[in-house]
Every structure is written in C-alpha cells, then in structure tokens.
Amino acid sequence: AQTVTQSQPEMSVQEAETVTLSCTYDTSESNYYLFWYKQPPSRQMILVIRQEAYKQQNATENRFSVNFQKAAKSFSLKISDSQLGDTAMYFCAFMKLRDSGYALNFGKGTSLLVTP
Amino acid sequence: DTGVSQDPRHKITKRGQNVTFRCDPISEHNRLYWYRQTLGQGPEFLTYFQNEAQLEKSRLLSDRFSAERPKGSFSTLEIQRTEQGDSAMYLCASSLAGSYQETQYFGPGTRLLVL
Numbered sequence: 001a002q003t004v005t006q007s008q009p010e011m012s013v014q015e016a017e018t019v020t021l022s023c024t025y026d027t028s029e030s031n032y033y034l035f036w037y038k039q040p041p042s043r044q045m046i047l048v049i050r051q052e053a054y055k056q057q058n059a060t061e062n063r064f065s066v067n068f069q070k071a072a073k074s075f076s077l078k079i080s081d082s083q084l085g086d087t088a089m090y091f092c093a094f095m096k097l098r099d100s101g102y103a104l105n106f107g108k109g110t111s112l113l114v115t116p
Numbered sequence: 117d118t119g120v121s122q123d124p125r126h127k128i129t130k131r132g133q134n135v136t137f138r139c140d141p142i143s144e145h146n147r148l149y150w151y152r153q154t155l156g157q158g159p160e161f162l163t164y165f166q167n168e169a170q171l172e173k174s175r176l177l178s179d180r181f182s183a184e185r186p187k188g189s190f191s192t193l194e195i196q197r198t199e200q201g202d203s204a205m206y207l208c209a210s211s212l213a214g215s216y217q218e219t220q221y222f223g224p225g226t227r228l229l230v231l
Contacts, residue, residue: 045222106158
C-alpha cells in the first residue's frame with residue numbers, strides 16, 4: 001500500500017513571503033501521479049498542481065511550484081508571494097496507475113495560515 | 117461547465133437510521149469516486165465507478181454501505197443502520213478516463229452527524 005506523509009501539521013507565513021510544504025510518499029510503483037489539493041475552511045477541495053512521475057521537469061502553476069525528487073520520494077509544494085486567500089488545508093495525494101481505479105491516497109494535510 | 121454537486125450538504129440523523137447521499141458528477145466524466153474525510157484527516161477512498169460499473173471497493177466500505185450509479189450518471193451512497201463512527205464528511209469526485217493525469221474534481225461534500 002502507498003503511504004503519504006505530510007510532516008508539518010501546521011504552518012504560518014506572512015503575506016507576500018514564500019513557504020514550502022513537505023510531502024513524502026512510499027511506493028514500489030515506477031509510474032504514478034502526484035497532486036496537491038487545497039481545502040479552504042468550509043469549502044471544497046480544489047486542485048492546486050499535479051505532477052507525472054516520469055516527467056523530470058517540476059510542475060508550475062502561477063505562484064505554485066513543486067520540487068519533485070523521485071529517488072527521494074519527495075514532492076514539496078512552494079507557494080510564492082503568499083496571499084491571504086492561500087489560507088487553507090493543503091493535502092498531498094498519490095495516484096497509482098493500474099488496477100486501483102486511480103483512487104487518490106491522501107496525506108493528513110498541512111494547515112497553512114497566511115497572516116497580514 | 118458545472119462542477120460536481122452533492123446533496124444534501126448536511127445531514128443529522130439518529131443512530132440506527134438509514135441515510136442516502138447523492139452525487140452529480142461533471143457531465144462528461146465517466147469515473148466517479150466516493151471518499152470519507154474525518155476531522156483532521158485527509159480523505160480516504162471508499163469506492164469507484166467507471167460508468168455504471170462499481171470497479172473497486174475499499175475495506176472501509178462495510179456491508180452497511182452501498183453505492184450505486186445507475187445509467188452511469190449520478191451516484192448514491194447509502195449507509196444503513198448508522199453508527200456514531202459514521203460521522204464524517206462524505207466527498208464525491210469525478211474524472212474523465214484518459215484525461216490529463218486523471219485529475220479528479222471534488223464536490224462540496226455531505227457532512228453527516230450521527231447522534
């Protein structure tokens with residue numbers, strides 16, 4: 001079974017600063033997808049960014065980028081120029097690409113607070 | 117393009133009662149997933165449909181839980197003889213097979229409280 005570990009239960013960053021959320025995973029698969037989802041307070045889960053394991057280039061979406069280290073099984077999320085609206089729970093998720101129907105396996109999440 | 121919708125958004129029930137939740141996926145999506153999220157945890161996979169076929173069920177899905185997706189459109193998740201431990205947020209997600217990284221889009225969830 002795949003496990004996803006987010007070692008930072010809570011983090012805080014000041015507006016306009018940069019913050020990095022960590023995620024590690026354990027798998028024997030060679031190809032898979034990785035995702036970061038954002039869940040604002042009392043609101044629904046939103047996709048932030050995604051990465052294919054066979055692509056060495058790190059994914060980037062505007063202020064959000066990842067540092068994907070396949071050998072280390074690490075998938076961290078960097079948020080640049082943090083905004084108050086970035087306050088949310090952030091979940092790292094792993095998707096195996098066979099048999100399982102593409103179910104997502106989530107970490108426990110990191111609660112990010114952006115302060116003025 | 118409307119997103120994934122779920123109904124009801126909140127449900128309070130007494131232990132032992134049956135409850136049913138509905139999920140309407142994004143219209144062209146042929147895969148539909150149910151997850152359960154308890155307080156302070158990430159979502160956990162329950163079950164998955166491709167079109168009308170239920171292709172996988174998690175061991176979390178006890179025999180009190182049943183899910184259907186008639187005609188491959190909306191889906192229902194029924195919990196029979198609810199227990200206090202069933203209190204959680206039930207999330208539905210949908211995706212299009214073969215689409216960009218099989219990305220799943222989530223609904224707002226149904227929050228269940230069993231008294």
